[in-house]
Amino acid sequence: MLNKRVWKRLLGVEHTVLERLEAEETTAGGLLLVAYVRPDALRALRCPHCDRRCGRYDAGDGRRRWRPLDLGTVRCLLEADAPRVRCPGHGVAVAAVPWAHPGSRFTTCFEDTVAWTAAHAPFSTVTRLLRVTWRTVTGIVTRVIARATAGADRLDGLERIGIDEIAYRKGHRYLTIVVNHADGTIVWAAEGRNCATLNTFFDALGGRAAALTHVTCDGAEWIHRPVRERAPQALLCLDPFHVVKWGTDALDALRRRMAADLRRRGRAGPAAALKGTRWILIRNPGDLTGTQRTTLAGLQHTNKRLYRAYLIKEQLRQVFAARADGGRALLAGLIAWCRRCRITEFVKLGATLTRFQPLIINTLESGLSNARLEATNTHLRALTKRANGFHTPDALIAMAALTRGGLCPPLPGRL
Incomplete structure (x- = not known):
């Protein structure tokens, strides 16, 4: 024996x-x-x-x-x-x-194994493999995260952060997420999407908010206002993806308006052809097929207004490709172009860009974006789908900290 x-x-x-x-x-x-x-x-x-x-x-x-x-x-x-x-x-x-x-009816090795497996496999697999219930897995993950964060300050040393929200359930239920640009980890998350929620983060950050240098985000005022009040020295940087999306949305709104006008005038054929150009107009030029390039070239002669709007959208993309001084000059020219183009959707776009011009310039000079946050959001959506949803925001926050917060324990017995 x-x-x-x-x-x-x-x-x-x-x-x-x-x-x-x-x-x-x-x-x-x-x-x-x-x-x-x-x-x-x-x-x-x-x-x-x-x-x-x-x-x-x-x-x-x-x-x-x-x-x-x-x-x-x-x-x-x-x-x-x-x-x-x-x-x-x-x-x-x-x-x-x-x-x-204390308080657990499972050994430490068992809990660490459950947490590691939950971070790398669906809950259904974890429950089947380790013979536990879904509720038990959630409780173990919550305890593992609580122990991992008990002796560490995840908000210490923050300088460049990104702030965004993600829907965790139907009915406009959101989490606010803060990511550290230095390593891409989630450092804070809470239920809600408003100024009060973000002020809770700054309350936890305390005097260390004075060390923040850059904050990346979208154009939401509920983010901008608390940052200006609690960390006025930090530069607000608009995410390039969201800014370019403003241009893409304006272009698509123009295309739909023109197609509707054609249908009202009884020109169903040209309206259907215009409807089929949506993806050609919003895709990057380098990703277009030969047939799509031919269709786009035809628009230059058959629909000059739509093609001009397409060029404005493409110049907006080039603003962020040029960066720094070149991007600043392109942005100023783009705003002037929007003002005189006499296309309603792009006149509104020009007003929006003028409003956020200082924040866009901050983005050009810093080179920061919300790419890490968007990757985190994609990962959390995959987690939610893999788990068939979460009943409470705390369960998703715990899983986010486990998988994207650098708190996943190693498998027991592995060197």
Whole structure:
């Protein structure tokens, strides 16, 4: 038979005395291995809050069982006494055990394995593989994240951050997310999408808000106002993707308006042809096929107004491709072009660009964007789809911190 040292390695426990092993029959006819253990002399009778050695108070509620990782196909349990201790600082509490965290009925190795697997596989796979429920997986992930963040300040050292929102459920339910541009990790997230939510972040940041140098975001005023009030020295930088999207939306609105006008005049054929140009107009020129390039060239002769709007949209893209001084000059020229183009949608675009011109210039000079945030949002949408949705925002926030916050624990036993 294997010696006790090997059995302790198999069970994933340390500072533990293995008393004996017993096999039990389950009601389903399976086999259950029960290991009777106790903390060794070094770890016995310690406070679960401060880890202080304390005097025994009473036997508590008797013996308890904890779930370790399975041994092959056989389920295992650890069984031990759960006495209570009297701590001078925390009063009477159930004594800590070296194989599990306070309040958990699973060993530390088991919880770390569940958290790692949840970060890399669907919950349905985790529940099937480790024989736990969805609710148990969510509770374990929440506890693992709480332990990982207990002794660390994730808001320390922030200089360049990005702020965005993501819908986590139907009915306009949003999370506000803050990402550190230095490493791309999520440093803060909370339910809501308004000034009050973002002010909660700045309350947690405190005086360290003075160290912020750049904040990337879209054109939402609920982001701009708190940043100006709480970190006035930070440069607000508009995300290039959102700015270019303004131009793309204006171009598409013009195309739809022109197609509707043609239909009202009974010209169904030209209206249908114009409707089919949507993707040709909004795609990057380098991604167009030969047929699409031919169609676009035809628009230059058959629909000069739409083609002129297309060129304005393309110049907006080139503003961010040029960067710095070149982009600044292109932006000024683009705004002037929008003002005199006499196309309603682009006159409005010119007014919007004029309003946000200082923020766009900040983007050109810093070279920052919300690309990391958009990648994070895409990842969180995939997480939500993989989990078939989350009932509470806290569950999604915990998964976001696990997978995109750098808090995923390593698999136990791996070097």
